[in-house]
Amino acid sequence: MSEKTVCVIGAGPAGLSAARALKRLGIDYDHYERHSDVGGIWDLDNPGTPMYESAHFISSRKTSGFFDFPMPESFPDYPGNRQILAYTRSFAAAYGLRAAIRFGTAVTDVEQDGRAWLVTLDDSTVHRYGAVICATGVTWSPRTPQHPGEFAGEIRHSSTYRSPLEFRGRRVLIVGLGNSGADIACDAAANAQAALVSIRRGYHLIPKHIFGIPSDELANGGPQIPLWLERPFFRGILRLIQGDLTKYGLPKPDHKLFESHPLLNSQLIHYLQHGDVAIRPDIAALEGSRVRFTDGSTEEVDLILYATGYDWSIPYAQRYFHWDEGRPDLYLSVFNREHHNLFGLGYIEINSSAYTLFDHISNIVAQYLHDQRHNRSRAAEFDRLIATDRPRLDGGIDFLASARHRAYVDARAYHRYLGTLRKRMDWDDLTPGRFDAIRSSGEVRA
Incomplete structure (x- = not known):
């Protein structure tokens, strides 16, 4: 050459x-x-x-x-x-x-x-x-964090996940709520015996459509407005459409809109509203067939799937x-x-x-x-x-x-x-x- x-x-x-x-x-x-x-x-x-x-x-x-x-x-x-x-x-x-x-x-x-x-x-x-x-x-x-304790079930990274059928009859804990984590949590909500999501911080959840228009089309299609005006405008729209998401267990974001990678998902709120998926805080320890969280609560789990990037x-x-x-x-x-x-x-x-x-x-x-x-x-x-x-x-x-x-x-x-x-x-x-x-x-x- x-x-x-x-x-x-x-x-x-x-x-x-x-x-x-x-x-x-x-x-x-x-x-x-x-x-x-x-x-x-x-x-x-x-x-x-x-x-x-x-x-x-x-x-x-x-x-x-x-x-x-x-x-x-x-x-x-x-x-x-x-x-x-x-x-x-x-x-x-x-x-x-x-x-x-x-x-x-x-x-x-x-x-x-x-x-x-x-x-x-x-x-x-x-x-x-x-x-x-x-x-x-x-x-x-794949990045897989380590938690103290021993777990009796199965631990995998989301990179190994392929089909919602993998969740049938199982109690599933998804760790992480990026876009893949949210998608997979929705698959688990529709197929698993129980679906849980462990997250460390709150995120701004943006639906894929706003007023029937894809969100990114709405954001990019109109006149470009300065950030100081764009942020409250979209924050107001999201509040009007979604209401207060903390009532579904999602933590309040510790950052402003647009300051993190956008989480685009329209299904997760549906499953949270119907109780098909539940939010849990960060993992404190693994205890056999149970997982203990930082708020002291525990859950029995069969599968931990790390959607941790x-x-x-x-x-x-x-x-x-x-x-x-x-x-x-x-x-x-x-x-x-x-x-x-x-x-x-x-x-x-x-x-x-x-x-x-x-x-x-x-x-x-x-x-x-x-x-x-x-x-x-x-x-x-x-x-x-x-x-x-x-x-x-x-x-x-x-x-x-x-x-x-x-x-x-x-x-x-x-x-x-x-x-x-x-x-x-x-x-x-x-x-x-x-x-x-x-x-x-x-x-x-x-």
Whole structure:
């Protein structure tokens, strides 16, 4: 392989987005995927995926998807995992991305060699590249907390969960109330003998529809209003629609609306209102077949399912990233500040759909790599930005002081800054039709 060639690792949404951007600019690349097909976590057959049968997008159809490749109108407001997988595979087919992908091939090591990178595959062959784009995702290393005591039942992480039928006849405790935890709690409410959710803090619960409109469409479709006005406006709407959620056992949030990752769910309140699921505080100890909580109460439980998130990692290149509380320090959440031409695409938390964001940042990555051969002075200017520029991308929101929110950005602030950066560097923006030259077809078959 040539140092002019780029290595793309992972054929999920982020890796496919990077491949399309490179292909548009005629940049040579090799693409590796350890699974047998594209789709990343959305493929339930992909070993280790955290996906489950009832999973749906938490961003709506019209606000999600790849740039200039909309989801079909036939899709519901919030597509299910099979539809997302079909859509992602249609995207790969439409832009001829499959041909460059070497399936069933894992990368085991990335090693710096001067300004180049040596990439070792699982067949022990070593290939030399000028740049490496790590796009293998953040949901492959489950995080399972430890609690004192011994438990006589079954303990699992939510990454192993697939079907609601697993809950039949069982007393289930879900630990954690992120979006996956809330979804799985609803599955348990409808199928388990008893369904409990243990949480440490309160969250703002946002329904997927407000006044019949997907919540993110409502938030993004109208005129942009300042945060000081937007927050009380939406808080008032939520109070009007939902009432006081503390009467169902949910703790009052200890933070303002928008200061944590949005919890979008319309079913959980229904099950809480009907007593099919109950809220419990944090676990204090495990006592045989019972779980004791911090308020002194106990419950008999058969299964504890930890919906407690994931540790971010890039195992084949971990040593080349600077980690702070489990999050890599990357310029614009993509560019390695210390090591030239090593990128981490997809290592970001954002309060919006990530697909279109991947396209916009992949566009910048590709133009930067293109400049390294065709406009070296502009590439050198961007090198200086990678090393020194630290823009505020929180949009004025004081996000929770947690490890999860350390890499969190506000979508509006992020896109605004990318626009400013493109103008400064005189790089082209994504506009409709930008990828037409490499597109063959685009019918999505769900």
